[in-house]
Amino acid sequence: MSSWISHLPADVAYGEVIGHGMNAEELAANPRLDRWFVQDLNKEPVLPLTDASLDAVMICVGVQYLQQPVAVMRELARTLRPGAPLVISYSNRCFPTKAVAVWLTVGPQTHARLIEIYLRTAGFAEVQTHRLMDGRYSDPMTAVVGRT
Numbered sequence: 001m002s003s004w005i006s007h008l009p010a011d012v013a014y015g016e017v018i019g020h021g022m023n024a025e026e027l028a029a030n031p032r033l034d035r036w037f038v039q040d041l042n043k044e045p046v047l048p049l050t051d052a053s054l055d056a057v058m059i060c061v062g063v064q065y066l067q068q069p070v071a072v073m074r075e076l077a078r079t080l081r082p083g084a085p086l087v088i089s090y091s092n093r094c095f096p097t098k099a100v101a102v103w104l105t106v107g108p109q110t111h112a113r114l115i116e117i118y119l120r121t122a123g124f125a126e127v128q129t130h131r132l133m134d135g136r137y138s139d140p141m142t143a144v145v146g147r148t
Contacts, residue, residue, distance in 0.1 A: 001062035006032040045071040049079040064103040073122035089143040119146035
């Protein structure tokens with residue numbers, strides 16, 4: 001779930017970075033992407049990716065917009081190599097008119113728990129939550145990491 005920026009560290013080289021998004025123009029402008037595809041995961045959660053072909057997957061500030069999060073995460077589990085991480089990060093910001101009702105209803109104190117439930121239901125056995133920024137000096141940032 002990318003756009004014109006991937007939030008990947010500039011000093012780290014990756015073998016290949018595959019981007020997914022909703023806007024071809026933004027994806028084409030992202031210099032970190034080696035290849036990309038446009039797909040509305042709310043309409044079609046099946047990914048055009050090979051089984052066990054990915055070393056890691058990142059959803060950065062986008063999980064709150066998934067209408068079928070477990071279906072998407074099951075697909076991501078299918079595409080990940082055994083033991084590879086799915087990292088889902090989020091902050092306290094979102095577009096309320098686009099976020100799913102459960103995200104808005106449970107509130108910020110419960111978002112990590114909600115993602116943990118999604119991951120476990122999708123088949124991720126090992127799930128850990130990490131508070132990356134507490135919000136005192138910047139937006140709060142949390143990452144929930146699942147491994148199959």
